[in-house]
Amino acid sequence: MSVNARKERIFEVELSRWNPSGTNPSAEITLPATPYELADALERAKINGDTVYSAEVLSCKLDYLPQFIAPDANLHELNHLAQRLSSLSAWELDCFEGMVMMDAVQTQYAPIPVERLINMTHSTEHCQIAYEAHDDPSLGKFYADNDFVPALEKVSDEVYEYLDFGKIGREMREGEGGVFTPHGYVVQNGEIAAEYHSGDALPLEKPDYAVLLRITKGHFNDPAYDNETAVFLKLPAGDAALLQAVDAVGAASPEECAFSSEDCMAPILTEKISDALYASEGDCYGLVNELAEQLRRIHDKHNILSYKAMLGEAPGDISLEEALDLSLVSEDFSVIREAANPADYARFVLSKYCIEQESELFASADLDGYGSKLIQGKGISLTEYGVLWSLTGRTVEQYLDQPSQSLGMEMK
Numbered sequence: 001m002s003v004n005a006r007k008e009r010i011f012e013v014e015l016s017r018w019n020p021s022g023t024n025p026s027a028e029i030t031l032p033a034t035p036y037e038l039a040d041a042l043e044r045a046k047i048n049g050d051t052v053y054s055a056e057v058l059s060c061k062l063d064y065l066p067q068f069i070a071p072d073a074n075l076h077e078l079n080h081l082a083q084r085l086s087s088l089s090a091w092e093l094d095c096f097e098g099m100v101m102m103d104a105v106q107t108q109y110a111p112i113p114v115e116r117l118i119n120m121t122h123s124t125e126h127c128q129i130a131y132e133a134h135d136d137p138s139l140g141k142f143y144a145d146n147d148f149v150p151a152l153e154k155v156s157d158e159v160y161e162y163l164d165f166g167k168i169g170r171e172m173r174e175g176e177g178g179v180f181t182p183h184g185y186v187v188q189n190g191e192i193a194a195e196y197h198s199g200d201a202l203p204l205e206k207p208d209y210a211v212l213l214r215i216t217k218g219h220f221n222d223p224a225y226d227n228e229t230a231v232f233l234k235l236p237a238g239d240a241a242l243l244q245a246v247d248a249v250g251a252a253s254p255e256e257c258a259f260s261s262e263d264c265m266a267p268i269l270t271e272k273i274s275d276a277l278y279a280s281e282g283d284c285y286g287l288v289n290e291l292a293e294q295l296r297r298i299h300d301k302h303n304i305l306s307y308k309a310m311l312g313e314a315p316g317d318i319s320l321e322e323a324l325d326l327s328l329v330s331e332d333f334s335v336i337r338e339a340a341n342p343a344d345y346a347r348f349v350l351s352k353y354c355i356e357q358e359s360e361l362f363a364s365a366d367l368d369g370y371g372s373k374l375i376q377g378k379g380i381s382l383t384e385y386g387v388l389w390s391l392t393g394r395t396v397e398q399y400l401d402q403p404s405q406s407l408g409m410e411m412k
Helices: 035-044 075-086 090-107 114-120 136-145 165-176 239-248 267-279 285-300 304-313 320-327 342-350 358-364 367-375 396-401 403-411
Strands: 011-017 026-031 053-060 127-130 179-181 184-188 211-217 230-235 257-264 333-336 380-383 386-390
Touching: 011 035, 011 075, 026 035, 026 075, 035 075, 035 257, 035 267, 035 304, 053 075, 075 114, 090 114, 090 127, 090 179, 090 184, 136 165, 211 239, 211 285, 230 239, 230 285, 257 267, 257 285, 267 285, 267 304, 267 320, 285 304, 285 320, 304 320, 304 333, 304 380, 304 386, 304 396, 320 396, 342 367, 342 380, 342 386, 367 380
Parallel strands: none
Antiparallel strands: 011 026, 011 053, 127 184, 179 184, 211 230, 211 257, 333 386, 380 386
């Protein structure tokens, strides 16, 4: 597990793109996610622009919630909901469950728009919870014991024992519109807020960093020295920006700071960067900044997808130095996004030729077997981003075996 402290995960989601060819690319993502993680999931599922896709919630920290989320939910809005839920206290989450159940009762358990669910997270202040009440009798007794029923204030103790608490509780629940949840009775005494409006969570532009670092003042376990101040540093950055961030957390030098990675243009490297910074106590900051510069360069040359596919083919224990080596030769690779499997690759290759009755051929031919034959021995790999094609015929593993040669080739 990474040393990088991340918000508690709420949803496991599968993105699926509708594809008329019959192959439906998909990708899984855990929410809440960072901006680059969201973009990466959409790329892995071959989703862009106005592409029609579904977002199926596979699992959720709140096990009652997935049934109320329609599969056509927007990923960015679903992520915003996850961010809101991850910030709520236990009491607020109990209130949220009550509001969801109130809607469910009124709509016969129909899906609830994500916009409304987000606004429910802003409306907990209007809720009350009776943790002692789990049915009408216990609710009625709770109201009677706490003098919430004015008509019972003058009832003698002898008569009190004969009261029909179930009837009292039912009348109060039906009058208030409250609901029972596994945690108790929840009632809302106000309207659902209108803090969020549909579309507010959609990104207007891409992040202006390649790597986002979180900087705090050391990990010295000394209450007199440590503080909870944290600042974020966008990489690549110059020395002045680093020193400004160090000063902002009250440290005298970078050596007194703790660094972790919050987001990265290549999300597979995020935790690896945090782990490396933690293990070296920030000594590899220069390496991380250099890697960020390379990521920016690769992005500007529109080759970031190839680099992410290359990292996906590299061993899981690849070092940051090796990741930097691969970044220097990313232009030796290309990704065919249209191809997610051998059959797709066969269609891609054959589409370059003028073939009579092409659709009939594709319907009857063993495209999967043909595609597999084409892939073998050509330095081609199937990745989540598409078919990774080596322009030199050398695989990612072969480049990693000779990093110095790779660097020399790039620097000529």
